[in-house]
Amino acid sequence: MPARKHAKKIYEHFNKIVADPVLQIKRLKKTGSFRIIGWVPTDVPEELIHAAGALPIGIVALERQAVSLSTPHMQVWSCSLMRCALGMALEGSFDLLNGLIIPVICDTTRMVTGIWKQVKPYAFMDNFLLPKQVDRPSAKDYLIGEMGRLKARLEQFMDRTITASELCASIRLYNHNRSVMRKLFSLHTEHPELLSNRNMYNIIKSSMLMPKELHTNMIAELWRELEKKVDDNKSAGKKCHVRLLLSGKVWEPPVIMDIFDGLDIVSAGDDFCTGYRYIANDVPETGEPLRALAERQFNRLPIAAFAGKSGDRAKSIIKMVEETHAHGVLFVHLKYCEPENFDYPMLRDDLSAYGIPNCRIETEIDSLPGENYFEQIKAFIDSIGGVV
Amino acid sequence: MVVSPSFKTTSLFKQMMAEYHERGVAAKEKGIPVAWVTATFPVEIIYAAGLFPYYPENFGARIAAKKVADRISAAAEEKGYFPDLCAYARCGIGNAFSVERPAGEVLKPDVVFCSNAQCGSLQKWFEAAGRYYQVPFFLIDTPLIENTPTTLIKRYIVEQLHELLDFLELYTGNTFNFSRLAEVISLSNEACRLWNEILNMAALKPAPFGYFDACYHLAPIVAWRGTKWAVDYYKELKKELEERLDNNVYVISDERYKLYFDHIPVWPRLRWFSNLLMERKALAVASQYTHSWAWRFDLNRPLESLVKNYTEVFINRGYEYRLQQKIILMKEFKVDGFILFSNRSCKPKALGLYDKYQIISDRTGLPGVIFEADMSDERYFDEEYIKKLFAEFFDRLEHNSN
Numbered sequence: 001m002p003a004r005k006h007a008k009k010i011y012e013h014f015n016k017i018v019a020d021p022v023l024q025i026k027r028l029k030k031t032g033s034f035r036i037i038g039w040v041p042t043d044v045p046e047e048l049i050h051a052a053g054a055l056p057i058g059i060v061a062l063e064r065q066a067v068s069l070s071t072p073h074m075q076v077w078s079c080s081l082m083r084c085a086l087g088m089a090l091e092g093s094f095d096l097l098n099g100l101i102i103p104v105i106c107d108t109t110r111m112v113t114g115i116w117k118q119v120k121p122y123a124f125m126d127n128f129l130l131p132k133q134v135d136r137p138s139a140k141d142y143l144i145g146e147m148g149r150l151k152a153r154l155e156q157f158m159d160r161t162i163t164a165s166e167l168c169a170s171i172r173l174y175n176h177n178r179s180v181m182r183k184l185f186s187l188h189t190e191h192p193e194l195l196s197n198r199n200m201y202n203i204i205k206s207s208m209l210m211p212k213e214l215h216t217n218m219i220a221e222l223w224r225e226l227e228k229k230v231d232d233n234k235s236a237g238k239k240c241h242v243r244l245l246l247s248g249k250v251w252e253p254p255v256i257m258d259i260f261d262g263l264d265i266v267s268a269g270d271d272f273c274t275g276y277r278y279i280a281n282d283v284p285e286t287g288e289p290l291r292a293l294a295e296r297q298f299n300r301l302p303i304a305a306f307a308g309k310s311g312d313r314a315k316s317i318i319k320m321v322e323e324t325h326a327h328g329v330l331f332v333h334l335k336y337c338e339p340e341n342f343d344y345p346m347l348r349d350d351l352s353a354y355g356i357p358n359c360r361i362e363t364e365i366d367s368l369p370g371e372n373y374f375e376q377i378k379a380f381i382d383s384i385g386g387v388v
Numbered sequence: 389m390v391v392s393p394s395f396k397t398t399s400l401f402k403q404m405m406a407e408y409h410e411r412g413v414a415a416k417e418k419g420i421p422v423a424w425v426t427a428t429f430p431v432e433i434i435y436a437a438g439l440f441p442y443y444p445e446n447f448g449a450r451i452a453a454k455k456v457a458d459r460i461s462a463a464a465e466e467k468g469y470f471p472d473l474c475a476y477a478r479c480g481i482g483n484a485f486s487v488e489r490p491a492g493e494v495l496k497p498d499v500v501f502c503s504n505a506q507c508g509s510l511q512k513w514f515e516a517a518g519r520y521y522q523v524p525f526f527l528i529d530t531p532l533i534e535n536t537p538t539t540l541i542k543r544y545i546v547e548q549l550h551e552l553l554d555f556l557e558l559y560t561g562n563t564f565n566f567s568r569l570a571e572v573i574s575l576s577n578e579a580c581r582l583w584n585e586i587l588n589m590a591a592l593k594p595a596p597f598g599y600f601d602a603c604y605h606l607a608p609i610v611a612w613r614g615t616k617w618a619v620d621y622y623k624e625l626k627k628e629l630e631e632r633l634d635n636n637v638y639v640i641s642d643e644r645y646k647l648y649f650d651h652i653p654v655w656p657r658l659r660w661f662s663n664l665l666m667e668r669k670a671l672a673v674a675s676q677y678t679h680s681w682a683w684r685f686d687l688n689r690p691l692e693s694l695v696k697n698y699t700e701v702f703i704n705r706g707y708e709y710r711l712q713q714k715i716i717l718m719k720e721f722k723v724d725g726f727i728l729f730s731n732r733s734c735k736p737k738a739l740g741l742y743d744k745y746q747i748i749s750d751r752t753g754l755p756g757v758i759f760e761a762d763m764s765d766e767r768y769f770d771e772e773y774i775k776k777l778f779a780e781f782f783d784r785l786e787h788n789s790n
Contacts, residue, residue, distance in 0.1 A: 073742055075760075077472060077732055104532055107508045111739035113534070114707025118743050129531035131544075132504055132511060136551050139529070142544035146531075149540060305508075307515050307527050336472050338735075342512035345468035346519055 007225040010218055011199045014206040018254075021061035022093045024209050028055060035098040035158065037124065040085060040109065041250065042273035043300070044101050044128050045147060045293045047283065050212070051162045051170040052154040054098070058208030059085045060274050064253065064366040066091050073115050079336045080365035081250060082108045089120045099124030099157065101150070105305040106339050124157045126150060134298055135308035143294040151290065167289040175282040177212040180219045182279050185269075187226060189324065192241055192266040194229050198257040200267070205274055242381045245321050246270035247347070248332040249303075249340055253367050256332065259374050265381060268324035271317070272332075277301045304339030313343060314350035321356055328357035328384050330377070335364050357384040397605070397625045404621060405607065412495045415440035421498035421559075424517065426510050427610050428680075428701050429503040429528065430549065430694040432576055435614045436569035437556040442495045443611045444517075445510075447483070448476030452655035452764030456490040461765060463488075475733045475764035477513035484520055499523050499559065501552075505530035505704040507736045526555055530699050534706035537699065545695045566690070572614040573685045573693075582622035583609045584682040589629055590673035591721050593646065594638035596629050599672035600662040601639070603653045609681040644669035645785055648718045648726040651677040651737045652763050664775070668782045674721040676702050676713060703736055711744055715752060725785045728758040732768050755788050757781035 017024045028036060035054040039046065049056035066087035067080050073090075074083050088094060100122050104110045113127050129146055131139040155161055181204060188195040203222075207215045242265045251257065251272050260267060270276045283289075283296040301320075302313045317329060329351055333340045344360060351358045359380035361373055416422050423439040425431050434441045451457050452475065461478040463486035465471055469478055483494045500523055502514035511527060518525030528548050531541050553564045586605075589597045605625055612618035632638070647665065649672040654661060665672060680701055686693035702713050718726060728745055730738045745758045759777050762768035 075730060075732075075735075075738060075742075078735065078739060107735040108739065110508070110532055111707075111735060115740050115743060118707065118740075118747075127532060127534055129541075131529050131531070132508075133527045133529045133548075136548070138544055138547040138551055141547065142531075142540065145540040145544070149538070304512070307511055307525070338473055338509055339512055341470045341473055342477075342509075342516055346516060348468060 007194075007222055007229070010222045010225070011202070013218065014199070014202045017206040017209050018061045018202045021057075021063075021209055022088075024061075025057065025094070025096050028057075028210070029096050036096065037099040037101060037154075038094055038097045039101045040082075040103065040112075042103060042105060042278075042303070042305075043130055043297060044103050045150070045297075046208075047167065047170040047174050047289075047293060048147065048151050048154060048162070049101070050173070051167040052151075052158045053160060054154070054158060055211060056208075057097070058205075058274075059088075059094070059100075060205050060208050060250075062252065062365050063088055063091075063093070066093070067364075067366040073119055074112070077336055078108050079106075079334050081252065081334055081337075082112050084365040086112060086116060086120075089116065094120075094122075097122055099126070101126045101128050103128040103130055105130065106337070124153075126153055130297070130305075132306055133308055134306050140294055140298065143297060144290050147290045147293050164289055168285070171283045171289060171292065172285060173212050173216075175285065177207060177216045177219075178279040178282055180216055180223070181207060184219060184223065184226075185276060185279065187230070189243070189266055189268050191226075191230060192261075192264075194226055196257075197260045197265075197267050198254065201251050201254070201257055201275060204276075204278055208274070208278070240264070241266040242328075242384070242386070243268040243324065243326045244381075245317065245324060245326040245329045246272060246275065246332055247317055247329055248272060249334055249337055250274045251332065252334065252363060252365055255367075256361075256363070256373055256377070259377055263378060263381060265377070268326040269320050271301045271303055271313075271320075273303070277303070304343045314347050317347065317351065318354055318356065321351075328359070328380070330380065331358065331360040333360060333362050335362050359383075395601075395605075395625070395628060397621070397628055400621065400624060401605065401607070404612075404617060408611065408617075409492065409495070412440055412442055416495065416498075422495045424497040424500045424502075424514065426502050426506060426514065428505045428530075428698050428703070429501050430698050432569060432572040432614045432685075432690075432694060433549070433552060433556070434501065435572045436565055437560055438562065438565075439499070439556075439560070441611075442497070444480045444494060444513075445476050446607055446611050447491065447494050448479045448764065449607075449655055451479045451483075451491045452476075453658065454491050455656040455766065456488075457656065457764040458767055459488060459490065460486050462486075471765070471767070472732075474507070474509040474513070475762055477509050479764065480513060481516065481520075484517075497521055497523050500525045501528070502526070503528040503530055503698060505698060505701055507703070507734065509734075524555075524559070526552060528552065528698075530704055532706065533700060533704055533709075535709070537696075541699065542692075542695055545699055546691055549691050549695065569690055570687055573687055573690055575616060575619055576614045576683070577685050577687075579609055579613050579615075579618035579622055580681060580683045582619065582626055584679075586622060586626055586629060587674070587678055587682065589633075590646075590671070592633070593722075594641055594643035595646075595671060595673060596632040596638055598639045598662075599649050599675050599678060600653065600658055602675075602678040603655075603658060606678060606681075613681065640666060640669055640671050642669055643671050645724040645789070646671055646673045646721055648673070648714065648721065648723045649675045650714060650726065650728045650741070651675055652729070652731060652734065653677075654729070654761050654769065655764055656766050657761075657769065664778055668785070670724075670782070670785070672727065673723065674717045676710070676717065679717065707740055707744075710740075711747060714744070715748060718748075718752060718754065723754065724789060725754050725781065726752075726756040727781075728756060729763075730758055730760045732760070732762040733764060755781060755784040
């Protein structure tokens with residue numbers, strides 16, 4: 001089979017998983033008798049769920065029609081990400097889940113667990129309580145303790161002990177998956193004509209919706225195909241792309257990726273919970289595994305949920321812009337996402353003071369396809385000189 | 389009039405609030421650092437360290453009560469802060485950019501202390517303030533207590549208090565004074581005890597004091613807790629209320645209904661709401677909001693006790709606990725109905741209320757009403773819609789009592 005055609009088939013596989021998460025969960029259930037535990041973005045240690053013998057599934061592929069189903073239970077002025085997740089649960093999309101972990105990263109996630117437990121309880125539900133200050137020693141001690149608490153609850157639910165060697169094996173599995181995705185991401189930023197924004201981000205998202213072993217194998221297959229194409233493309237003239245760094249909570253709605261692809265814009269990186277940030281760093285493979293999981297948490301790209309000097313987001317974004325040679329930054333903010341709203345004015349001013357062009361678009365999960373995003377993004381790239 | 393301007397202590401309140409601000413200005417001039425704190429921050433430690441604590445949340449309430457929140461918020465909105473954010477935060481940030489001073493100045497901070505027990509908005513607002521004013525920002529991170537407080541969380545916060553003491557010693561250059569802390573905690577205890585006794589007077593029928601009065605007289609327990617000022621103020625208020633009882637002076641002499649109000653009031657409509665209720669001889673008598681400051685500290689274990697009180701505050705509790713606490717207050721105050729306020733500015737208070745409305749109705753059999761608005765910003769206040777909701781509610785209340 002010609003390489004491009006084969007790659008296309010692999011992309012289609014990933015895309016199908018993301019396009020129909022409910023069908024994906026059904027498919028997974030059919031493949032074995034394991035339990036599936038869902039997690040809401042972000043920063044839930046999936047390795048712990050995996051080591052407990054359950055399959056972690058991210059609540060990351062969304063069906064925009066479900067947003068309104070949550071209206072009797074959640075105010076319409078809460079973020080559409082959580083409203084959609086709850087709406088999908090109410091619709092029965094997650095009925096095959098055995099459990100759900102919700103991290104408290106903002107006021108909406110803090111409150112939604114109580115509502116969820118009331119209107120759609122699962123056998124196992126947990127609030128993962130991440131520390132919000134990340135600079136002082138107390139945060140690390142606490143997070144290790146919180147990881148231990150979650151581990152104990154999972155052990156009780158799964159009726160088994162998670163051994164250190166099992167957890168280390170899960171860590172290695174997840175690290176490997178992240179590392180192969182980073183390799184792909186690097187290829188995407190250099191050769192977006194081979195690996196588009198939509199395909200790259202669907203690969204990341206699909207990794208949250210399927211067994212990592214399988215996902216890693218599929219990436220290996222894809223990599224072999226793409227390598228051949230890279231060699232073929234070397235002689236051909238490369239199309240110029242605008243390189244943008246993205247910042248926000250999630251890459252939603254996905255139509256924005258298509259707009260990028262249509263306008264020859266390449267995402268050079270991001271701090272999205274469902275994007276590059278998910279794969280950016282690994283868990284240390286030495287030392288006590290719970291401590292190692294906590295270590296990774298403190299080394300992750302800073303986001304609005306966490307406060308502190310080490311979480312200085314402006315510095316982090318500026319560094320990423322420099323490292324990725326991005327031409328500008330596009331903030332993709334969900335309406336009613338308070339942490340992002342609070343961070344934005346100073347981030348914008350810091351970037352502008354540094355001479356980095358930037359622009360903000362406000363989105364909702366249930367935005368109409370295309371909405372005004374095309375015009376806004378087009379105007380932004382025109383303002384920074386268009387395709388270079 | 390339900391919010392009683394005729395209280396003698398009202399003029400005392402105004403006088404003391406003005407003096408409080410002057411004290412802050414004087415402290416700053418003398419080189420005493422002004423420390424911004426949040427309402428559920430262990431302020432006793434800040435007093436004991438010799439700093440001048442200042443509550444920007446009170447400023448937010450003052451701006452709102454003066455009905456100018458939208459104007460001050462506009463200054464923040466022009467800078468890119470969005471009208472969906474907490475209005476206290478918008479006004480606090482707006483004040484930094486606004487040239488208008490319709491409710492006075494905010495004291496600029498030399499250091500910013502925040503507890504996120506109440507919400508994440510405070511964390512983000514105070515973090516932004518730290519950056520804007522270029523002063524240190526210290527967060528006491530308070531994880532949600534979903535059911536019972538765990539040793540893990542208690543240990544985490546005690547550890548953070550030790551970090552706070554280290555920070556303060558470095559910041560002030562002085563060894564932390566635990567004897568002074570004990571004095572401050574004693575004063576907090578006394579003010580909280582008095583405040584609780586005052587709140588309990590609303591349980592009498594007819595009552596000399598109601599929830600809207602409590603909202604008016606709340607500032608001292610928030611801002612001066614830990615000082616003799618707060619103790620003196622509430623002694624005066626309690627004395628006056630006792631005199632009123634002796635003289636049979638009540639908020640509504642022919643009080644018919646007692647109501648539970650959850651949670652914070654709509655500040656620019658305090659009087660409007662109290663009048664709306666009074667027309668039907670109804671008095672709001674209890675709320676988790678006003679009861680939040682009914683703390684008791686243990687002098688033998690000061691740090692642990694501060695942790696217990698400030699961490700286990702109802703706003704930092706899980707769904708079922710908060711629900712039960714509401715119902716307990718409803719029973720204690722023998723209410724005839726309940727009002728739930730879905731406050732756009734406050735997700736930790738508003739989210740979950742839709743289902744809680746039904747659960748409270750089912751568990752208590754009481755009639756209730758839930759309305760949408762913002763605690764500060766009248767742009768989100770739809771008077772006709774609220775009047776209609778309340779008219780229906782009062783009809784059900786009346787029907788129920790018959």
